[in-house]
Amino acid sequence: MIPHALPQRAHFGRASLAFLGGLALVATGGLAATAGPTYSNSSNNTSEKLRTAVSVDRVAAHLDALDTIALAHGGTRVSGTQGYNDSVDYVVGKLQAAGYKPVVQPFTFPFFQELSPSVLAQTSPEPQVYPAGSFATMTYSGAGDATGPIITVDTTGAVGSTGTSGCEAADFAGFTPGSIALMQRGSCSFAQKASNAEAAGATAAVIFNTGLPGSTGPIAGTLSAPGIGIPMLGASYEVGTGLMGDNVTGHVTTDTISENRETFNVLAETATGNADNVVMVGAHLDSVVAGPGINDNGTGSAAILAVAEAMRKVETVNKVRFAWWGAEEHGLLGAHHYVNDLAASGELARVGLYLNFDMIGSANFGRFVYDGDNSAFPVGPGAAAGPAGSGQIEQDFHNYFAAEGLPSGETAFSGRSDYGPFIARGIPAGGLFTGAEGIKTEEQANLFGGVAGQPYDSCYHAACDDTGNVSVESLDQMSDAIAHLTLTYAMNTSAVNGVGGNEKGNFKQGGPYEGNPLGGGTESGGGLHPEHDHDAELADH
Incomplete structure (x- = not known):
């Protein structure tokens, strides 16, 4: 079970959600038709089945719902507001409908709005x-x-x-x-x-x-x-x-x-699997004050929700715990609270690895994998060290993309997303990112498509980060990769941390694929903008 399970909080009065009849996505390339979800009639215990179940339409439906919530609350879903509370209620309701027993973890954080x-x-x-x-x-x-x-x-x-x-x-x-x-x-x-x-x-x-x-x-x-x-x-x-x-x-x-103010993390885990080797899969649910946060980070939140729904019948070897973090945009506060709580209770050692998905649908996207072995971004002011095993997670993502015929680049562990508290405690981590305010290079445009010289996400942290600010191509590809690696590690983490192995979890594909030889990396590494000098003043700057 999830340590320190808390009773579900009082209902916030979730707004009635009317789907918008199809996400207004920015298509940056052709999208093959996807089969309908199979989660209701299949165990989805293979990569192919699970990826079919996690269709881009299902992920997009969750994005439509989050956008509707934002529209009902002044165009924002920032932690500490009703827009965020309703986002929490939406995720909890979907998890309950899928048969999970979600836990809502409250915590207090410093709220600021101009x-x-x-x-x-x-x-x-x-x-x-x-x-x-x-x-x-x-x-x-x-x-x-x-x-x-x-x-x-x-x-x-x-x-x-x-x-x-x-x-x-x-x-x-x-x-x-x-x-x-x-x-x-x-x-x-x-x-x-x-x-x-x-x-x-x-x-x-x-x-x-x-x-x-x-x-x-x-x-x-x-x-x-x-x-x-x-x-x-x-x-x-x-x-x-x-x-x-x-x-x-x-x-x-x-x-x-x-x-x-008070805000919340949402956590849910599979009924089966080794509780001493938990595979954590996380995304932050909150937006910034300025906008609805559909790419940042409705996309990651929607994708892992679709994966959780589709995995409800999977008999996992390792327990999989999904997390939707609050107050990420205020400094990764939800993830920090959770990790500190687990550390204080002695439960953190049970976390075998952490996967992070923050911004996976950028309109001018890059296909970036966190640089777990620091081969592209050596340890320094803009890149933290990946704990042992993180390089294997990186390799596994590159192998998956290579098997699909998709080039992938690398992004630094820059401290800008919720992996930060996990890698600081030595937990192997990895994940995907499609770019924020950084500028796409010519090499990246050749690799991934899109427009060189323009931001990956021109609506980053802005009011226009709505359903019109998402690439359907990127959302589809990244959601499939998330499904594949989540199921892979649900069955076998032995290559990452030496435990939790089962042969049916070895979904071997392609490789080895050693990153991107043409320089397709980005330093930014997550969706939290380093927009404020902090109180250590000149000693830190």
Whole structure:
């Protein structure tokens, strides 16, 4: 059984779901007709049967449902909102209908939403309204409207001044309450500066960049958690130094929600299989605030739901546990919560491997496999080490694609998706990714089709990430690969971790296929955008 099974939460009042009569998918190539699902009349205990059952139409129907939910809730399914809660209810309902006993795992997380654009202006001696793009609202900023003197705190504004501006309460000696604090980025966290400014009576605060090469633009910073009640902005070096001087007054407005909220993971597992060698298959269910999240990551969520439905009668050798993660877009928080919970209970050792599927239908897709052996992306700032066995998972995906006559490239374990907490604990991992904001190369266009020089997903983290933002070709191919490898490891993980073997699980296909010799890789490795500087400030950057 799933460790620490929790009672199902109270019903959220799921909206009535009307399918849209066929997903409006972006076709990037021909799609062969698929047979109807066989999950109702077959055990689906071979790769061919399971892939037939996991038809692209079935996956698309789940995407239609998630898109309908988003449309009913302001165009978003972000964790901590009713749109996400209804997404959870939808997945739970489908799992129950398929005969599973899903577990809904609640956890609290720091929620942040900017409701309208912030304002930064100098009101005297020379009035100036600063344009969007020259400053940014810090994540977890409080909301407010402040007008008053702008007081510089412990900095001369010199280029590269990386001192302790605002880091100590003593920096605010003589600070006039009701004023706006102006600080320069330096050696302590943004949160510490904000806390000191608020304690000194500041009605708002602005932190500007160092002016060093690469650190001149606006700071897209985070305070790490709710708790600061005043507006907090990160500004460019030019804006910050422009606000310095005697008798300067200004105006700052932020319109935000910053609070702790409850959200949920959903977990379900097969009735059969070795519970000491669990094959985990995961995808994040949440979207960003800005959009419905159909490619990112309705596609991964829909695909593994279709696989789970189709596997309901399969007698597995190893237990398979499916996971839909919450609050991934807030920092992989659902997966972190789950892994930490298993580690604390001593159950983590039972997880034999983890497969991650985050964005598998990008309209200008690449066919990328996580680089488990670090052959394409050596360990460094943009690539974590794949634990032992991860290279075999990578090879197995490449072998599958090679057997299907499909070239595949590689993507780094960049820390941008829910595999992160698993590989940090040494669990073998792998999975698929079809690209986010990265730009497709000429080599990749030759390999995968599509348009070179354009993003893999031009609607990444945007309102247009709806059902019109998905490639049916990519969705079909990736869903088949997910089904094949999930069933393979349900029957035999011995090549990955030395246990859980059974000959009927050896679906040998093609290979060996050693990645992509033409350079078809991408560094981005997942759907979480690294869009904020964090509170360790210069020590981390």
